[in-house]
Amino acid sequence: MDLAKQIDKPGREGLIRLKLPLPYPLRYVNCYLVEGPDGWTVIDPGLHTPETEALWEVAMSQLGLSSASIKQIILTHHHPDHYGMAGWLQGKTDAPVRMSAKGWEQADHMWGKGRLTDSDAVLALFQQHGMESSLLAGMKTHLLSSLPQVTPHPQVTVMESDTEIQMGGDAWQVMETNGHAWGHLCFYQPRSRELFCGDHVLPRIYPNISYMPGTDDNPLASYLEALKHVAKLKPLLAYPGHRDPFTNFGERTEQLLHHHAQRLERIAAMVDEPIHVYDISRGLFGSALALANLRFAMAETLAHLIYLEQAGRIERDESHGVIMFKATDNSTSTFPIKLPSN
């Protein structure tokens, strides 16, 4: 296997990016290898598939990475494309796997001990919000289908936010950036103003913001707050989980804020008459979505509705079995929707 297309050196001395394949439209996830005085840090080792395993084997041998030289595995968040290979790589290297407590709790809920109750809770949520019952069985299969791609589970060492972590001979600030994933972490180096930002901010892609049961009560509010918080640092170079490292962090943050403000306006304009999440998400994203996309569409729509609800612009009616949303009487006086200011 020729690694040339999968590897580059996109930034600081001693940093290697491995582009690991994904069987989704996203195509690949970025894994970053950071060389330090006493060994390598691996950030987000990819989704566990036979292709990623093969790529890791080749990469380790061609880059001369011995198992013992990998000193730690760091995870920005628990999504399968970032977390999935952590257990496999830990088995090979004995390196500690570090992630946030919330992220680890989520991984355990979704694919560990809690997986059946968790998938049932998601199905119940979608049913309450209008998803057709004919789709629910397929959705359950879909929710549990990622299990082989996230196992074996690693032994996790929890990383606290607002602490520092050593990587590449530097101290990096650990910052909790909720919204895209509960317990998502970014890592910031204040001297060089570099940022490993996982899926919190991506170039050319809008990170999915989902409401999921038992996690964040208002993930979009958390996301917007975390976005502004990180933007204030004015990072000079950001290493994202997907696509290429980028230097226009401030501009990209503005685009993301604008995107969500527009989406909130659009959704708010759809609730003059009572309507449920499933119909709104079909209005926004189309009615021919594959199950994976339908799940993201429902959860993203719900995150925006909850934001509008907590802002007092809409209210829910639970009296008909299915939860309906509609504009409150005072909603028109508060347009345009104002996002939290700095």
Ligand SMILES: [Zn+2]
């Ligand atoms: Zn993600």
Ligand SMILES: [Zn+2]
């Ligand atoms: Zn991702």
